[in-house]
Amino acid sequence: DAGVTQSPTHLIKTRGQQVTLRCSPKSGHDTVSWYQQALGQGPQFIFQYYEEEERQRGNFPDRFSGHQFPNYSSELNVNALLLGDSALYLCASSSGTGGRPEAFFGQGTRLTVV
């Protein structure tokens, strides 16, 4: 039973560029949430996808967008990268259909913007 997988694990980008991060949820899970974790901070909620739609969004600018595919996998896109976007990006999967709300995380993508 595969857990949550994310790719790539590490990424270096230049300011102004665009990046796409990918996530495959745990088997049986249909909800994907994305978090940004800066050094020394707890994960901050970016948005959540369920049934291919953005269900809820945290306090992040429109430069952050996402997508969920029919197989429940998801992408996070960040445009016009800023130095401050450097962080660990975590994908969490859970069940959105009345199941227990525990979320399980992928290993994360460490993004460095230079």
Add this chain to the structure above:
Amino acid sequence: RKEVEQDPGPFNVPEGATVAFNCTYSNSASQSFFWYRQDCRKEPKLLMSVYSSGNEDGRFTAQLNRASQYISLLIRDSKLSDSATYLCVVFVSGGYNKLIFGAGTRLAVHP
């Protein structure tokens, strides 16, 4: 005020010690509570779920006080391998599985 607040620590304790972390939350509609453990540069991993007044799993005990809106985590007989950051997490419903994380409490267990 942050939605979930934790003492950042670090808590430096010797092996075998008992250590307790507290966490307060501001949203009285919060329904479920969790403690996650996060090792340096790794992803958070679920340690305990707290659905009622508390939960115990081996050396770990979590307690919930809804009236005072705080959750605690007690670790008995600390091991070196317990060294990590412990994240307090609150689940707020309203139809969505939204988890709100505290900034974490760092624990360092030394010989």
